Amino acid sequence: xxxxxxxxxxxxGPALRFKQALAEAGLAAGVPxxxxxALVRGTCAQLAAGLPEEQILGSVRSxxxxxxxxxxxxxxxxxxxxxxxGAARETYC
Numbered sequence: 001x002x003x004x005x006x007x008x009x010x011x012x013g014p015a016l017r018f019k020q021a022l023a024e025a026g027l028a029a030g031v032p033x034x035x036x037x038a039l040v041r042g043t044c045a046q047l048a049a050g051l052p053e054e055q056i057l058g059s060v061r062s063x064x065x066x067x068x069x070x071x072x073x074x075x076x077x078x079x080x081x082x083x084x085x086g087a088a089r090e091t092y093c
Contacts, residue, residue, distance in 0.1 A: 017091035025083055026073030039063055044093035060084040
């Protein structure tokens with residue numbers, strides 16, 4: 001029996017604000033909404049748990065690097081990852 005397809009979650013207010021902050025910095029390009037929601041939720045959970053910044057950055061680094069490379073934004077590498085974490089903190093958490 002095949003598994004039922006997973007429905008994409010509609011972005012709620014905080015998730016829309018997160019996506020908008022990323023878009024304004026050129027960091028939402030090419031990243032599906034479901035990925036952004038999972039990423040922001042995970043980031044907020046890690047922030048709430050008090051995990052070290054380097055560990056939190058590590059969890060968003062690959063998505064942030066992908067978005068930066070697709071959009072060719074000025075933010076690259078850890079700067080892009082830091083923006084993701086800061087945007088999560090300010091718009092979603």
